[in-house]
Amino acid sequence: MSSAAPSDLPYLDAFPAPSREAWRSAVDKVLKGADFEKKLVGRSADGLRIEPLYPAATGPRALRATPGRWHVAARLDHPDPAEANALALAELEGGADSLTISFAGAAAARGYGLVADDVAALDRALDGVMLDLIQLRLDPAPQGRVNALLLAALVEKRGLDPASLDISFGFDPLGVLSTIGSIAAPWSEVGRRLAAAIASLKGRGFSGPFVTVDTRPAHEAGASEAQELAVMLASAVAYLRALEAQGMALEQARDAIAFTLVADTDEFLTIAKLRAARLLWARVEQACGLAPRSVPIHVETGWRSLTRRDPFVNLLRGTVAAFSAGVGGADSLTVLPFTAALGLADGFARRVARNTQLVLLEEAQLWRVADPAAGAGGFEALTQGLCERSWACFQEIEASAGETGRGLVAALASGQVQRDLARSRSAAEKAVATRRSPITGTSEFPNLNESHVEVLPVAPAARTQRTPAADASLDPADIIAAFVAGGDRSQGLIASADALSIEPLPSLRLAEPFEALRDKAQAAATPPTVFLATLGPLADFTARAGFARNLFAAGGLAASGGDSHASDGATDLDALVGAFRESGARLACLCGSDSAYAEEGAAAAEALTNAGATVWLAGRPAESEAALNQAGVVSFIFAGCDAVETLTRAQAAASA
Missing domain, CATH: 3.20.20.240 (Methylmalonyl-CoA mutase)
Incomplete structure (x- = not known):
């Protein structure tokens, strides 16, 4: 009879103890060749590695002088x-x-x-x-x-x-x-x-x-x-x-x-x-x-x-x-x-x-x-x-x-x-x-219709x-x-x-640049807006339209449009331009798939430009970029762009 102390979780004894090597092998299968360091290892502001998995460890205790409630x-x-x-x-x-x-x-x-x-x-x-x-x-x-x-x-x-x-x-x-x-x-x-x-x-x-x-x-x-x-x-x-x-x-x-x-x-x-x-x-x-x-x-x-x-x-x-x-x-x-x-x-x-x-x-x-x-x-x-x-x-x-x-x-x-x-x-x-x-x-x-909160007068x-x-x-x-x-x-x-x-230290909140943009938009005589010019069927543009709506709202720009103008497998440009004119916006942002940009982006950009729009595009269609620029697309928004700088320009374009 074994003299070892019984396990608190005896059912675990029926399974072999997993090794880090086995875990890493399973992870590599999921990553399918992607870089482990880039995908799963984070870095703190001081450059400290933040691993996805750690073994148990010991270290000196950091105890309060008096235990109990704080x-x-x-x-x-x-x-x-x-x-x-x-x-x-x-x-x-x-x-x-x-x-x-x-x-x-x-x-x-x-x-x-x-x-x-x-x-x-x-x-x-x-x-x-x-x-x-x-x-x-x-x-x-x-x-x-x-x-x-x-x-x-x-x-x-x-x-x-x-x-x-x-x-x-x-x-x-x-x-x-x-x-x-x-x-x-x-x-x-x-x-x-x-x-x-x-x-x-x-x-x-x-x-x-x-x-x-x-x-x-x-x-x-x-x-x-x-x-x-x-x-x-x-x-x-x-x-x-x-x-x-x-x-x-x-x-x-x-x-x-x-x-x-x-x-x-x-x-x-x-x-x-x-x-x-x-x-x-x-x-x-x-x-x-x-x-x-x-x-x-x-x-x-x-x-x-x-x-x-x-x-x-x-x-x-x-x-x-x-x-x-x-x-x-x-x-x-x-x-x-x-x-x-x-x-x-x-x-x-x-x-x-x-x-x-x-x-x-x-x-x-x-x-x-x-x-x-x-x-x-x-x-x-x-x-x-x-x-x-x-x-x-x-x-x-x-x-x-x-x-x-x-x-x-x-x-x-x-x-x-x-x-x-x-x-x-x-x-x-x-x-x-x-x-x-x-x-x-x-x-x-961001919530452009956020409710008011009370502070003391x-x-x-x-x-x-x-x-x-x-x-x-x-x-x-x-x-x-x-x-x-x-x-x-x-x-x-x-x-x-x-x-x-000495030179004093500043006291700053991280949200201040975006708050300044929202304040500026709210103070404008005519609040800035953007028209989401969608290409193709709903399933093709939903992701980028949602991304664009979210980004522009962070700068106080309400987004209109976003409806599908697809007809017979293509975008009805006349309907798209008509919707833009009805919106009253000056800034239009194309939203669609990469294939839609390649097939219809230039024509849509040209039509919107002729209608008086400043045309932007959601995404980074590398192969179509030159043609889109030539057709009138003046800026691109994408994940990782400098949102503060981008939204500053967007406000200017929407108010021009």
Whole structure:
């Protein structure tokens, strides 16, 4: 009798274990000579191979410090404190257990953000919020030091024990430098102020984390996964150096840091990125002579993947990103409302964003398995690949040095980071423009009759300009005391001196070029249209007519026509031209089979041209191209063409 443990799936023992060679042999039969690499092997933006099949694998575990549920984070970003409070209370009553305060001026506020220039206003925004029962986060912002000290003053005014609170104070001067292009003092002075603020807050009993390494600016500027992780490491190391230079013990400096990363719509790469982030940070800790400790990682769904057109598709994007963040090991998560690209989200959009997480937590139970991707060959390979690429990018940044400093500060000042991200951004934009990276509802399957969605009728935040009243040498404790006594924001502001300036990183969404085309078409006095001039019977032109209709709609051009004009095995050109004239369009696009183009394309193009049409053609009929051009076809549309450039010309032709 065998002593081997019984199989969990004993029926599998009846079948021989499949080998990779047998699988590859079966695949080759299906491919019928096609290139395996081109058909089945993908590449990430960093050039990582994405295989169709992986064996089981092992790798270092990427575990959170505290297993269990992640925090469901909601945004407090309405400019008016009373309105912000009402929204915040609804979020907390609806299941959120974390609030992210995004003050006016924060990049993540997208032009909105809480306007609170004194403790009284901040108190109104957080009225009824029991700070000792939730997690509280501050979004990095240009006046982040003042925002943090205002919050500390509110805690003192309410008589709360700072040690009992879970607050992330959001200091990120490098993130601010990246987004607005300047900080108010040289890096060495910024480091001194940062260390002084942290020491003052710790002295009052706050445990932090105090510094937020925020990769959202890099992501929105086009960073690949490896580049985002490299900027994360370089930023964190810059803070370690700055704090250590001010006399802070390296272990304390490490414990002051938390990360904010982005969850995008690529499930596999997002999961691998979050796992890689923990492993890479552990390597930095080891290089510093520290025993690795799991760092808090907050995750926000990607701004750059959101669309203004057909925004309900953003619900799917947010769900994929939230799932990936949960599986990847986020400690807290913000799902951007599906209307975020259109304006400040209302209660409904916020509720849907919150419930996306609650369904994943309560119904899918994603939190019950620690690092569920561990052991899966695909995830382990991508995680390791990202670790290697990210470390190489990180070393390139670290090699930078100049008058402004070393590492990330010098790389930003010299423009090295901006150039590297611009190359990745250009590649991503090209993939979107050619629709190799399709955007559902925008570049693919656009809906010209999409329904209206509601956002709050709120104007962008306007903050009163205040004259700095603080001296650079003023103790942060004195600023907090001034705030408690009723002083306003100016009491903590310090005038700029020898400001450090760089070229700021752009914040872009991938859908913007197509949205601009749709906006232009919608604003036209006469909306542009195109007539689909079909050749032959229905079965011959349906595929290309559908392709053309879909492409033109992505640029806001409604397509008319598309009916069959076949008669006795040929196209009735008189009927075709008549239908074109009735349509009122100026642009006509021939749609048919290659054989129809060869037999009837030239005659149809000539007839339509004589009727006043600008004639295009769907497809690339190589052998007939010269004859078609001579007959009047001026442009061709096909899979892989630059859709943005093509649609720009189409709008011009349709309006000529």
